[in-house]
Amino acid sequence: MHLDVLYADNHLLAVNKPPLLLTQPSGTDRDNLEDRAKAWVKAQKNKPGAVYLHAVHRLDREVSGVVLFARTSKALTRMTGAVRERRVTKIYHAVVDATDCPPSGLLTHWLKHGRHRAEIASKGTDGAKEARLRFTRIGGGPGALVLEIELLTGRYHQIRAQLAAEGMPIHGDTKYGSAHQLPSGAMALHHARLTVEHPVTREPMVISAPHPASWKGGLQ
Secondary structure, X not given: OOOOEEEEOOOEEXXXXXXXXXXXXXXXXXXXXXXXXXXXXXXXHOOOOOOOOEEOOOOOOOOEEEEEXXXXXXXXXXXXXXXXXXXXXEEEEEEEOOOOOOOEEEEEEEEEEOOOOEEXXXXXXXXXXXXXXXXXXXXXXXXXXXXXXXXXXXXXXHHHHHHHHOOOXXXXXXXXXXXXXXXXXXXXXXXXXXXXXXXOOOOXXXXXXXXXXXXXOOOO
């Protein structure tokens, strides 16, 4: 079970999740990133007993990129607090189905959690929450633009729903309107960079993850 480790110490473990792998156990015997990470820690640290490891955040199965795990309860408490207080910066890269878009922009929508998807709603709709993100066009060509996205809020399927609402569905995200289907249901959304303060040393950390191999030379 391969594990692409981006950072590791006695408090944290950051790994690059490949697309189509669950972040956490699902109650079945399906392969998942957390079990792989626990096996890695157990082998690397020669631990005879159970391994303490909890995801600070998760990514959808179809999405790739940085996933951060806490290796102690103290680290988990401090890191989840940082996420809750928005002291964490998450940068994503996405290939979108679009012929053109502004060089940069701020998107604000109201999202409501529907049946396994996020629905655009009007402000004041019962259960709707404000969703905000910034985007910058960083590459691509006609029909397949590459955007860098900074999440300003953390809502269910936020990037997927907001980009689709602006006519820029993520390549391969057929649930939100992409006309392209990638192998096994993957999509071109990648958590490229995570910036956070270390829970013990308090030093700033920038953890970056390279794009999946399928992004090289263009997506089919």
